[in-house]
Amino acid sequence: MSQPVIRVEELYKQYRLGLVSTGTLVHDLNRWWYNIRGKDDPYEKITVANNRTQKVVSDYVWALQNVNFEVQQGDVLGIVGRNGAGKSTLLKILSKVTGPTKGQMKIKGRIASLLEVGTGFHPELTGRDNIFLNGAILGMTKAEIKSKFDEIVAFSGVEQYIDTPVKRYSSGMYVRLAFAVAAHLEPEILIVDEVLAVGDAEFQRKCLGKMKDVSSQGRTVLFVSHNMTAVESLCNKAVMMEQGTLSKQGTSAEIVDYYLHSGSFDKRQINFEGLQNAIGNSEVKILSAAIENKSSNDPDEPVDVTSAVDVTFTVVNTSAANRLYVGFDLRSAKGETIFGAGHKFDAPQGKPIEARCHIPADLLNDGHYTIFTYIYTAEMRQLFKQEDVLSFQVKDTEREAGFMGKVNGMVRPKLAWDTKEVQLV
Amino acid sequence: MSATAQQEQWTEVITPRKGLLDINLRELWRYRDLIALFIQRDIKAQYKQTILGPLWFLLQPLFSTLVFFFIFSRVAKLSTDGVPAMLFYMSGVVLWSYFAECLNKTSNIFTLNANIFGKVYFPRLVLPIAVVFGGLVRFGTQLLMLVLVLLFHVFFKEYHFQPNAAILLVPFLVLLLATLGLSLGIIFSSLTTKYKDVSFLLAFGVQLLMYASPVIYPLSATGGKLRTLLLLNPVTPVLETFKFAMFGNGYFSPAALGYTAIFAVVTLGVGIVIFNQVEKSFMDTV
Missing domain, CATH: 3.40.50.300 (P-loop containing nucleotide triphosphate hydrolases)
Structure with a gap:
């Protein structure tokens, strides 16, 4: 067995945020006073869970909370x-x-x-x-x-x-x-x-x-x-x-x-009901956007390094222009731009139009990616831009030699090779 | 034997608070090699890339002695209790600098080694102990220099050297100095982890304390309340006993030495308890 x-x-771990100053001494003395009277730490009650997405209001956070x-x-x-x-x-x-x-x-x-x-x-x-x-x-x-x-x-x-x-x-x-x-x-x-x-x-x-x-x-x-x-x-x-x-x-x-399937690197889809909820401004709106796995029958399947991937945006043009340029930068989790891509197309006012970019199979390296989207008129007047519209992860696949660490490079294209015998000169 | 009983044989249980006296001496013993290596490191690394190398061990107290000699003996004409001034100052400087080194170097042990402490665990007491033992090497060479200066006085200055039996107490005096330096040092180091104010206090505190110890003047030159105050300083009996043992002039009182010994043991106990409490959480505040 x-x-x-x-x-x-x-297991709990409490951290104190902020500076050590005169206030710390007051807290220490207060805590000691509670302690010798056999009471609980008074600052435990005001300690909040560690959540990076919100502004922390308390001076104390739980870095670990009830871990078993x-x-x-x-x-x-x-x-x-x-x-x-x-x-x-x-x-x-x-x-x-x-x-x-x-x-x-x-x-x-x-x-x-x-x-x-x-x-x-x-x-x-x-x-x-x-x-x-x-x-x-x-x-x-x-x-x-x-x-x-x-x-x-x-x-x-x-x-x-x-x-x-x-x-x-x-x-x-x-x-x-x-x-x-x-x-x-x-x-x-x-x-x-x-x-x-x-x-x-x-x-x-x-x-x-x-x-x-x-x-x-x-x-x-x-x-x-x-x-x-x-x-x-x-x-x-x-x-x-x-x-x-x-x-x-x-x-x-x-x-x-x-x-x-949880959290910030899996925003594979956004979908807004109605124009008033959609992201954008008075000139252009993004109704929905998605990362789709084209190598699978189910577009929501996890993406791996061999998958073909479609990036789609459904936009509604409400500006005076009649042609739009929709583009995006694919960024690594660290924020480096891997590549940018864009496309110009006719966009009649008020009509939803789906723009779809095809990323070929065997191109992306494994890692986390975010999509930075920008929309211009055909004359390259900027209408709208937003970071982190979508995010997703590309998984590695098991290689014959077993896992040997990440393959170097921003992209991982599968390139053609051939070999032939040559004569000794 | 049941499976559950077997499962409960943990080698270690990590809990938030330790008992006041939960001091793991066996663990400290297990890390004795590390103590030796830290001592070696400090000695080897200290004077790397210097031309004079370990000669600096000797130059520092020599210069201090010369400065004291000119200022306090020649200019201020302070009494040296009938002892040749050079010998008087040098013995004071050598003893005091060992104490000050133990105290200064242990007092910033946490802040100085935060990068190591932040990554790996070993009993934190290893470092202050290494400092105290490492200081002995330096102290030993300086003591040797003192003996040479003494011999110089005997042969060339017709100084009549009359050591007495109290000289056998010298190792005990060194032990007292080491213990005092170590225990005060670790108390201060525990406090500096959270409140850096303490390190400012200590920096000039040690210097001031030297003037409150009979280093540049003999205890016999003082009287009344001042003398009582000086005797409250636990370093005073050590310095005086040393001078008594070497030169026959000085204040030798077993009671005063006993006071120092008790003082040293009590502060060591308090120091270890505080240090032990702090070592667990200091990484969060340092």
Whole structure:
């Protein structure tokens, strides 16, 4: 029978917003006064749920609110959720960096996390010194590090520079050495926060490789990621966090499905009843808009990198012009424009017209996208523009080699190749 | 054995508040290698890229001593209790700077190491302990310099050196200084995490405290209320006993030393309790 290695019970974490000032001292004294009289914290009542979409009125927010879950030995648990949902706070409490406000967390075994890569590296010290220092900070004894020292150096590939101060290292060498130390920890529970590891594809791949290693040895892994394909292919279970609460737990497939169909990256359709509700202005209105999957019989199916996608807008022209230009920019979740596209067409006043743009199959990379829409007259006089009219996610598909991290690039076109034999000259 | 009983064998339970005396010394012991490595780091890194290197260990107290010598002995003509002025000031400076270093360096431990503390857990007491032990290396070399200056006085200045049995107390005096510095330091460091005001207070507080200790003047030069006030300063008996042990001139009273020892133990207890409470939540406020 598998055993629980982590049990989280009614966990709460309160954060104070705003500045530390004279007011803090008053609050502290007040809180202490309630405490010695055996009363509850007076500021707990005015603490509000962490919701980024609303302006927070209270000085206190709950970063975590009544979180309960259990992880079994050998599980690879995905933790998904949007930025600010409380994932990192949860990990911080797990790794004992900060304490909970209420509730408790029980752990069996040693925890190590790959978000600590390079922690405590001192630039003036040599690679050798830093291996020992960093290893000890991560919880190894000197003897343990000594026995793995050669392995660590070989893994890092910086043998020649091992007696050089790390401030002379290139950033790549630095990361490799740091990762080599972390990779030689042997924790019962490994935490991988992929969100913090973005930007270095090689590093990401190494993290994922280490994760597979650990889980194949029957140890437990907690994996935080925004990449649903990674979660789906690497994890067997997952939990979804929203506004500091654990909103759903289940198999990774269930949670990924839930994630993709909830919240801000799944505004695949907007539809307004009647012109008065539609977005726009006195000159032009957008009655509806949608992202449709054309590779499937059901246009609402999740989109993956092989899907053909239609972007549609139904507009009503109420301006004096009789030709319109409707266009959009496809933007990545980070806000970079991947490409823009537009089209001019006849638009008789007052009549709804559907404009449809076909994005071919095998073009988009996996990721989250938003649509920034703009409408001009044919003479390029701007009538209307709006950001985030639609948003959607493109999933990766399982490749033959298994999941190996995101493919580089803004787009991922499938291009024709051929090979032929040639004569030696 | 039932399955549920087996399930309850957790290695760790994380809860919001610790008991006041819930101090995990065994864990601290487990991290002794880390303490050693931090000491090594501080020593190695401190004087990297300097030409004089560890010579700075000696130059700092030497210059302070010279400055004191000229200002307080030559210009102000303050008494040094019959002890050669150089020896008198240097012994005061060496002892005081060890205490001040322990206090100053532990007092900003949380703020200075926030980036490490924010990412990984280890018993936070590891760092202040490393500071105190690391300071001993420096202190040891400075003490050696003091002995050399003493020998110089014996051979070239015909100084009559008459140590007494109290010299055996020197290790105990160092222990007292270390404990005082450490415990006051961790109390201050716990307070600075939330209220940075404290660090401003401490910066000149330590300097002022030096003038309230018999570093540049002997206790015997004071009298009345001032003397009582000076004796309330727990560093005073340490400095005086050291001078008594080395030069035979100084105020030696087991009662005063006992006062310092009790003071040190009590502040250490209070310091560890406060530090222990703060280490859990300081990341949220620092």
